[in-house]
Amino acid sequence: KEKGSSKESGSGSKHKQELFPQPLVSFDQLRTQYNISRRLLSNIKDQGYVVPTEVQLASIPLLLDPAKSLANSDSFVDTDAPDLLSIAPTGSGKTLAFLIPILHRLISERKKSKSETEEHGLKAIVLAPTKELASQIANEGRKLALNTGIKVTLFRKGMKIGTSLERVGDEEQSDNESDVDDHEKRAALEIKSHVLVSTPLALLNSLSSDDGKERSLPTVQQLVLDEADVLLDPLFRDQTLGIWKKCTNSNLQSTLWSATISSSIEEIATNFWKDRRRPSKNDASS
Numbered sequence: 263k264e265k266g267s268s269k270e271s272g273s274g275s276k277h278k279q280e281l282f283p284q285p286l287v288s289f290d291q292l293r294t295q296y297n298i299s300r301r302l303l304s305n306i307k308d309q310g311y312v313v314p315t316e317v318q319l320a321s322i323p324l325l326l327d328p329a330k331s332l333a334n335s336d337s338f339v340d341t342d343a344p345d346l347l348s349i350a351p352t353g354s355g356k357t358l359a360f361l362i363p364i365l366h367r368l369i370s371e372r373k374k375s376k377s378e379t380e381e382h383g384l385k386a387i388v389l390a391p392t393k394e395l396a397s398q399i400a401n402e403g404r405k406l407a408l409n410t411g412i413k414v415t416l417f418r419k420g421m422k423i424g425t426s427l428e429r430v431g432d433e434e435q436s437d438n439e440s441d442v443d444d445h446e447k448r449a450a451l452e453i454k455s456h457v458l459v460s461t462p463l464a465l466l467n468s469l470s471s472d473d474g475k476e477r478s479l480p481t482v483q484q485l486v487l488d489e490a491d492v493l494l495d496p497l498f499r500d501q502t503l504g505i506w507k508k509c510t511n512s513n514l515q516s517t518l519w520s521a522t523i524s525s526s527i528e529e530i531a532t533n534f535w536k537d538r539r540r541p542s543k544n545d546a547s548s
């Protein structure tokens with residue numbers, strides 16, 4: 263929050279400008295200033311979104327302009343993806359605020375590596391405390407990702423995350439729920455998706471396999487905790503942190519979204535971030 267920034271004049275506001283990316287004023291700016299794909303922008307507009315909400319105008323630039331955000335961070339880290347704790351009231355549009363940056367990053371990376379042989383795997387996970395919420399997020403994600411080549415999947419019981427990092431997303435996206443309603447069929451389904459939306463327990467269960475071997479999620483670069491206050495309260499905390507720990511990518515970006523935040527939750531997140539961003543645990547002096 264930039265208190266009273268509008269009242270600042272001269273060098274004061276100029277200074278601020280250099281430290282923080284400016285808030286968005288329109289979704290069009292996502293294209294002119296942040297070079298999001300034409301398709302992603304038109305998908306946003308097709309949903310009827312015209313003016314970004316407050317949490318969107320503030321959060322999206324922080325996530326899309328990491329250089330500026332990180333230069334101003336208390337603890338500068340050498341990564342291109344900042345972590346973020348975003349607090350905004352219920353109904354303020356947090357879903358779009360985290361989905362746009364996720365999709366933008368995936369679309370850009372996909373473009374870059376299209377000609378290369380690099381394979382794609384699961385790149386982003388969104389955790390939500392209830393199935394209903396996870397389903398809503400997945401639906402919104404699918405609409406925004408339409409024809410971008412990025413696949414968004416709602417994780418369901420019985421699904422398994424594909425072990426092979428095959429290129430995904432070129433095939434048609436199936437919204438046909440009956441395909442996966444059959445539990446038998448679902449069990450055989452290996453998820454090959456860029457983005458997975460799930461409750462913590464369903465995903466965690468699928469990662470502890472029958473042979474006792476624990477699987478991790480090394481390809482995941484972006485983790486979103488939606489309703490982070492709930493995901494980190496005592497009921498869900500172990501499950502949520504269990505998944506967080508399995509995201510072993512050293513450049514993992516984790517963002518937390520919530521309507522309320524307690525100091526204990528902030529502390530858990532901050533400690534987690536510190537650990538993650540400090541790969542050499544030997545010098546854990548603080």
Ligand code: ADP
Pocket residue numbers: 310311312313314315318350351352353354355356357358
């Ligand atoms: P939150 O997660 O903060 O509670 P949601 O992401 O569920 O809020 O959004 C609440 C409602 O606002 C949804 O119906 C969503 O479609 C709508 N919405 C989100 N962003 C915008 C926007 N920029 N303009 C208009 N409506 C929006």
Ligand code: MG
Pocket residue numbers: 356357488489
């Ligand atoms: Mg929400």
